[in-house]
Amino acid sequence: MKKTIGFPRALFYYDFYEHWQAFFEKEDFEVLVSPPTNQKIVNRSLKISENELCFPCKIYLGHVDAIINEVDYLFIPRFIDFGPKKCFCPKFMGLPDIIKSTFAGKIAQNNVEMITPTIKGKRNIYQKMRELKEITSDLKMNNFSTLKNIAKQKNISLSNKEITQSKQVQKGKVIGVIGHSYILDDPHLSMNLLKQIKNKNFQYYRPAMFSDQIIIKYQKLDRKIPFWYYHRKYFSVLLYWLEKDLIDGLILVSSFGCGPDSLVNKMIKIEKEKYDNVPLLELYFDEHTAEAGINTRLAAFFDLVEGGDRFASSNISTYG
Amino acid sequence: MPVVTFPHMGKMELPVKTFLREMDISVIPPPQSSQKTLKKGKEYAPEFACLPFKINLGNYMEAAELGADSILMGGGFGPCRFGFYGELQKYLLQEAGYEMEMYILEKNIFHIKDIIKELSGNFSLTKMTRSFHFTWSKIKVMDKLTEKLYNLRGQVVNKEKVENDYNKLLKKLDEAETYREIDLIEQEIDNFLQIDNAVEKKLTIALVGEIYTVLEPFTNIDLARKLNYLDVSVYQTLTLSHWLKNFFTPGSGQKKLVNKAAGYINSFVGGHGLNSISDIYSLKDKVDGVVHIMPFTCMPEIVARAIIPEVIENENIPVLSLIFDEHTAEAGVKTRLEAFIDLIKYNKAR
Structure with a gap:
């Protein structure tokens, strides 16, 4: 057996x-x-x-x-x-x-x-x-x-999915979503966040679409970038997005009580401040998160992204 | 000349001041951490950052108001958030409108040398080595002194006298300028602090957990003192010298700790999570109970906290796990400590 x-x-x-x-x-x-x-x-x-x-x-x-x-x-x-x-x-x-x-x-x-x-x-x-x-x-x-x-069998690799080429499709507005795969890919946990973005006919980018090679590009910067594997990648990917002007909006997805996120999200926000035209939405998920609250905030955020430059300089309050 | 400041961690002010003075670096220590410090820090710190982050940030701001313009801060690349403190705090201070230079000491002696060289007007390698050695001898005496205080204060009736003696010796140690003076203080420790009226039944409680919370009386609402005043001696495995040793030689002694943890935890989990579990297990016959403390959202200690119930059940040792954050109230901690001590006494009498 x-x-x-x-x-x-x-x-x-x-x-x-x-x-x-x-x-x-x-x-x-x-x-x-x-x-x-x-x-x-x-x-x-x-x-x-x-x-x-x-x-x-x-x-x-x-x-x-x-x-x-x-x-x-x-x-x-x-x-x-x-x-x-x-x-x-x-x-x-x-x-x-x-x-x-x-x-x-x-x-x-x-x-x-x-x-x-x-x-x-x-x-x-x-x-x-x-x-x-x-x-x-x-x-x-x-x-x-x-x-x-x-x-x-040389092709067997026990690490993560190795992406050699970054996928980049530019069609319509693109939303950058930064968050752990274990939140984004779990529809119950993230309240179908990715699907909601798709239903609104937005494209989205997420760190998992980009290869790990991107870390190498930014690790020689004259500053200390996060030393957690996931967050090092997220931060590098964010710098890449902002530098290449790839995104029209940014969603930070985090779970309540996530240690590294608490510091790195702040760092990401500071970095994003330099680029005024990218609206930001910060979402926290935990056992008490209600779908209605998330949906309202998402709807407002989508309006902001669609509205383009009109509202560009202000952020939405993440506190409801 | 830069005027240097540094964050508080318990009595770390004393050795750092000594070292910087020896190196001819002008130093302004921040005022003792208080509610005011915390209020300032948490205004700019991220909401879910751990408590030490917020207090440190407040420390810098208060020191800046006294005239400091450079900060010495520890760094690291461990899984604990501490390694990323300095980098983020640098940006937060800018945001708050303080113009301060941040020097992050990575765990590399050459890197530290470069920073000290930049700060000091009068640098030589021999001088640095000598200052370092001198400071180290002070730290060792200081740790011995504190250990003695925590042990004795729980056993005597006249607790104020012990405290006064301790403060006097600490002040002497702060002012000591030669090895001879330090040696004399070390001898005095035994003579000065003696048991006059011993309390009848003696209990010993081990204090384990996250190092900042253990060492900083402001964060843990003077837990050791509270226990001492309940006629309980406190035994502490984490000391400043222990932390510094770990800071300069990361990873040392991990295997030993894993062995001591007896299979409850099989790996280093950052910070002092592994220490907590192995201390609880290895001290189970030596102490009457353990108090485990951590700041809210501390990642390594959460791992320890998830394992502690299993240790309690198998090894039959009482453990009280307390979490501290900016909302912790003194009365709540006191009540729980008293109940915990009562339970231990009841169990012993049975």
Whole structure:
């Protein structure tokens, strides 16, 4: 019988799932992904999680809870960094430990094993092999033959989707959306933000559309740019957008209690001040966010973007 | 000549002042952190920034009003937000209309050397090394003094006397200019602070958590003193010398801490999240209870906080976790501390 590996549909799922799924299925495992976020999962996650965690982290616990009874393994990598000055949030670093202590009873009861490779260091072949080795030893697979198989398939990469070419379609007004994939790609969490933008016939850009190479362009600036991997990219992408005049409006999406966001969003706002003609909307999502509030603000923002230069110099208050 | 200031963190004022004076850099320390400081800082700081960020910003503003024009601030590239403080604060000060130069000390001795050289009118490498060594010896004595105070004040009846002695010695230490004076103070610590009327039953509480909150009495509403006045000795693993050691040699001792945490947490999570868990676990037989404190939204400590319930359950050690922010009220903290101590006493008597 095939063994099942549980993959919670939250946090790094949106950036890193595809390659890992391909890998596990090739090695003859069944991958069970938790269902898309729904109100039941949200309610459950609020019950079981430490209440100071940020909302996406809480959701992660809810997703784990949804599948923990049906799997043999739980796949929860420990993201440390992607090389110097590209670290992850402490909650990513401690995630396996948080899961282990929150679900201690259920893990013991269902005999679930955790696969927790440590993702650390520059994204080169050595690091990836080390991570693979950790995974294979956690899965008690035959190390040598697996590694040999993987070495043969050179195109397998266990990092994020590597985009080599930045997509740029200029048609109509373009809105830049800066926010974590785990908020934007989760329709329940972000109240269908991206779809709403599309329905209004706006184009949107988001950091995930741009390659990581963009970081290199801005890291030699004579200033300190954020050292979290995600935020380093967001900030570089923002500088790129503003420099090339690619966007007509900017939406900052963040979740309540996100640590890095609290500082970096301020930095982004300071940077944006230099470009007067870009209206800004700042949205915070958490368990108390109501759809009506978001929709009103979005509608007002869309009017502003459409209205163009008439209102250009003023920002919308984000406080309602 | 630039006039240098720096943010407060507990008693850090003393060694920093010593070092800068030795290096012939004119220095104006900001006034002690107060509600006024916090009010100034939070006006310009982002809403969800952690408490130290807001207090530091207020510190600079108050120092600027006294005439300081340059700031020395720590940096770093760890996952903790502290590393990004200086950079953002630089822009926020501009926004607030203060013209100040920000010098961010990265965790690199050569970088620090360059900055000190720029600030000092009279720089030499030997001088810097010598000043550094002198300051370090002061820090060590200061930490010993504080440790003694926290331990003793909980055991004696006449707490004011111990406090007076402590303040006298601290003032002496501040004014000390030679190694000999420092040595004399170190000897005096044992003689001066002695138990006269010991309290009957002695409890010891460990204070762990985020370093700024642990070291800065303004942020934690003088928690150590409050515990001492409840006749409880306080044991603190985080000290200024510990922080500085970690600042100059990041990553040192991590493996040891992971081993000490006994599988509850298996990795460095930034800041002192790992320290909190490993301290709670390794001190479980040595102390009667642990108070874990952190500022609101502190990321590393949130990880620790999520794991603490499991440690409490398995190891049977009482832990009180408190969060501090600008809205924390003294009465609320006091009530919870008293209830916590009562519970420990009740459990012990049973």
